[in-house]
Amino acid sequence: MAVDTKTMEMLQTAPDISEGLDLSWMDNTGERGMRAHPGRRGLTLEEINKGSYGVSPENAEDMTMAQRGSGRASGVPRIGYHVRKKSDIWSDNAAMLYEEAVQRQWSSATDIPWAELKPLPDDVERAYSQFCTFLTEVEFIAGDTPAYWLPQISNEHYEVKMFLASQIMDEARHLDVFRKRALANGGGLMSSSGNAGLRVIIEAKDFTEMSAIMHVQGEGLVQSIFRMGEYIATNEAEKRIFRLSAQDESRHVAFGVMHLKYILETEPERREEIHSYLEKAEPLIGAGGGSAPVAGGSPIFGASLGMLFGHSLGSQEEGGRMALAAFRRQLNEYMHRLEVAGMGERRYRLPAQIQAILDPPKN
Ligand SMILES: [Fe+2]
Numbered sequence: 001m002a003v004d005t006k007t008m009e010m011l012q013t014a015p016d017i018s019e020g021l022d023l024s025w026m027d028n029t030g031e032r033g034m035r036a037h038p039g040r041r042g043l044t045l046e047e048i049n050k051g052s053y054g055v056s057p058e059n060a061e062d063m064t065m066a067q068r069g070s071g072r073a074s075g076v077p078r079i080g081y082h083v084r085k086k087s088d089i090w091s092d093n094a095a096m097l098y099e100e101a102v103q104r105q106w107s108s109a110t111d112i113p114w115a116e117l118k119p120l121p122d123d124v125e126r127a128y129s130q131f132c133t134f135l136t137e138v139e140f141i142a143g144d145t146p147a148y149w150l151p152q153i154s155n156e157h158y159e160v161k162m163f164l165a166s167q168i169m170d171e172a173r174h175l176d177v178f179r180k181r182a183l184a185n186g187g188g189l190m191s192s193s194g195n196a197g198l199r200v201i202i203e204a205k206d207f208t209e210m211s212a213i214m215h216v217q218g219e220g221l222v223q224s225i226f227r228m229g230e231y232i233a234t235n236e237a238e239k240r241i242f243r244l245s246a247q248d249e250s251r252h253v254a255f256g257v258m259h260l261k262y263i264l265e266t267e268p269e270r271r272e273e274i275h276s277y278l279e280k281a282e283p284l285i286g287a288g289g290g291s292a293p294v295a296g297g298s299p300i301f302g303a304s305l306g307m308l309f310g311h312s313l314g315s316q317e318e319g320g321r322m323a324l325a326a327f328r329r330q331l332n333e334y335m336h337r338l339e340v341a342g343m344g345e346r347r348y349r350l351p352a353q354i355q356a357i358l359d360p361p362k363n
């Protein structure tokens with residue numbers, strides 16, 4: 001369609017719209033010209049961590065909203081990212097774990113075959129409810145704690161922030177799936193644990209202290225329990241809950257193990273300090289005592305777990321033996337994770353009651 005004469009006149013007399021505009025922002029860029037292509041797992045963070053965008057600074061100087069690689073603005077307020085040192089928070093697998101978390105999200109509402117739940121004997125249902133009440137408490141702390149640390153970490157170390165964000169989502173799903181299991185079969189919630197072991201996690205003053213106690217120790221112990229889910233599950237719905245939760249939990253543990261490894265390799269002088277954190281938290285493992293030897297120092301959790309094992313194995317005596325075997329397995333796996341992180345010597349500094357249960361070293 002032809003432009004009419006009146007419009008042509010208006011266009012010719014209209015002021016130049018670029019006149020007076022500040023276009024300096026067009027030159028305030030980070031590196032340009034790089035290309036990223038989807039790899040085997042798609043266009044992951046690792047694929048875009050190219051050139052200067054992939055260089056995670058040892059010290060994040062900028063406390064504003066600026067992200068790694070962007071042009072900087074002057075005169076902008078700080079946000080308060082006080083944890084600025086890479087070694088304080090870094091884990092080489094954070095980006096990969098974030099991508100895996102995003103790709104393996106699941107829904108407790110639709111991915112669990114809830115119709116498989118069947119009425120259980122009253123004592124077994126109560127044990128399941130108690131077990132799930134405790135786990136829900138644990139999952140709250142596992143979400144609250146990274147949520148406390150996330151806003152303190154610099155945007156320059158964004159991979160760690162994104163991993164922590166994915167962990168918070170995972171933990172929300174865990175607490176909701178165990179709460180749903182407690183309520184869905186008529187048992188409801190049972191006793192809160194008032195657990196001191198969980199308080200140690202959220203009271204940690206240093207990120208590495210928190211990560212060693214929560215990711216490596218606490219979540220490692222929970223992960224071992226999830227992996228034994230097939231013994232505790234009474235139907236396919238519960239099996240699926242444990243399988244999917246274990247899959248998530250393995251990421252959280254992997255982050256912590258790799259962070260510990262990173263700090264021990266880059267700042268070996270922190271080794272004794274890390275021992276002191278573990279020394280503080282380890283006595284709380286199994287503090288429930290002989291009849292309730294499980295993580296977290298909760299006798300009622302231990303008792304409920306033993307009853308579930310007993311139901312599955314057809315005898316409470318067998319259940320008690322299995323609970324003890326489960327505790328030994330938890331401790332062996334905890335020790336193995338410390339070995340992978342480079343703290344194998346921890347074996348000889350564990351509390352006596354843990355050393356007594358641990359298998360001897362393999363070599
Ligand atoms: Fe969890």
Ligand SMILES: [Fe+2]
Nearest residue numbers: 142219249252
């Ligand atoms: Fe977790």
